[in-house]
Amino acid sequence: MDDALSGYVKKLTHMKVEESSLDVYEAWASSYETTMIGDYGYSAPGIAVSVLMKCGVKTSHQILDLGGGTGLVGLELVKHGFKFIDGLDFSPKMLQEAANKAIYGNLLVADMTKPINFTDQQYDAAIGVGCFGNGHVGVEHIKNITANVKSDGIIVLYVNGIPFEEDNYRAQLEDLERREIWDILLLENSNYMNGRDRPGWTVAARKLERS
Numbered sequence: 001m002d003d004a005l006s007g008y009v010k011k012l013t014h015m016k017v018e019e020s021s022l023d024v025y026e027a028w029a030s031s032y033e034t035t036m037i038g039d040y041g042y043s044a045p046g047i048a049v050s051v052l053m054k055c056g057v058k059t060s061h062q063i064l065d066l067g068g069g070t071g072l073v074g075l076e077l078v079k080h081g082f083k084f085i086d087g088l089d090f091s092p093k094m095l096q097e098a099a100n101k102a103i104y105g106n107l108l109v110a111d112m113t114k115p116i117n118f119t120d121q122q123y124d125a126a127i128g129v130g131c132f133g134n135g136h137v138g139v140e141h142i143k144n145i146t147a148n149v150k151s152d153g154i155i156v157l158y159v160n161g162i163p164f165e166e167d168n169y170r171a172q173l174e175d176l177e178r179r180e181i182w183d184i185l186l187l188e189n190s191n192y193m194n195g196r197d198r199p200g201w202t203v204a205a206r207k208l209e210r211s
Helices: 007-013 022-039 044-054 072-079 092-099 139-146 161-166 169-178
Strands: 062-066 084-089 107-109 123-129 149-160 182-191 199-207
Touching (some): 022 072, 022 092, 044 123, 062 072, 072 084, 139 149
């Protein structure tokens, strides 16, 4: 798999738990979409948005795009008719690329490994694509990223298959279900780079009232 990867993608793939990916994304922002779509055939945003809709989220609902980066998930949401989208990311330069698309109501620079003070807004659903893994967000931060989701709201996450398997995400996600943080609706694997072996997992869950 590594033979098919290069540059920033390879660097992120080999990042250690204690490292931060912020500098990588700041340097990569202006060419991120060219690399991911043009070079790798990145399809995770479309996979995740399709699952969001299958979970009953309506185009009139308020959506929070977690780790929204340059806005690829936002574009996919708009393509399917969603109108009310806010986003957050820890990279100001990535968010500037997203702002240039003029598809978000609000954008916030925020670190999802810490409690997020976004607004008093409670969202019908949240979607996060590619924000989990070494140098990124861990399962232990789920409470931070769902704090602004309404009770019974939908959370859809797309996770790189490497940390999902190596760090036993399934067990950790199921533990959140046992602790009544959420109900898991779907755990499904897929390939998210067309023409390359790049496995990932879609996680869909419903937030429980007491969480």
